[in-house]
Amino acid sequence: MALDHQAVSQITDAYTAAWNTGSPDAVAAFYAEDGEIVINRGSPWKGRAGVAQMAAGFFEDVPDLTLVCDGIRVAGDHVAYLWSFTGTHAATGKPLRVSGWEEWDLDGDRKVVASRGWFDADDYARQTTSR
Numbered sequence: 378m379a380l381d382h383q384a385v386s387q388i389t390d391a392y393t394a395a396w397n398t399g400s401p402d403a404v405a406a407f408y409a410e411d412g413e414i415v416i417n418r419g420s421p422w423k424g425r426a427g428v429a430q431m432a433a434g435f436f437e438d439v440p441d442l443t444l445v446c447d448g449i450r451v452a453g454d455h456v457a458y459l460w461s462f463t464g465t466h467a468a469t470g471k472p473l474r475v476s477g478w479e480e481w482d483l484d485g486d487r488k489v490v491a492s493r494g495w496f497d498a499d500d501y502a503r504q505t506t507s508r
């Protein structure tokens with residue numbers, strides 16, 4: 378299945394909007410029932426319930442999280458979704474600005490089957506610790 382840039386743009390716009398609702402279930406709805414996400418080579422969150430759990434963790438850490446799409450790349454059924462988010466870290470009150478990307482494999486229903494997410498965890502930790 379080859380995706381065109383316009384179709385992927387619609388998906389990524391809606392995915393970005395889902396993150397900005399603050400609803401873990403809205404984020405998870407973009408994944409196939411058996412889809413999964415792995416962030417920075419960590420343990421996978423599997424299924425929509427696992428993806429919702431991952432998103433809930435981000436919303437707990439950054440309750441005012443605002444996500445923007447910085448760009449997309451498309452190759453066949455593979456998508457690179459480049460993003461940045463801003464917000465305030467709940468535990469420290471520190472402002473955050475974090476950039477990263479997700480690499481998606483999409484199924485025939487244009488749902489994420491596999492996502493590999495990346496961001497600079499050291500930079501995130503630096504931004505959230507007391508100075």
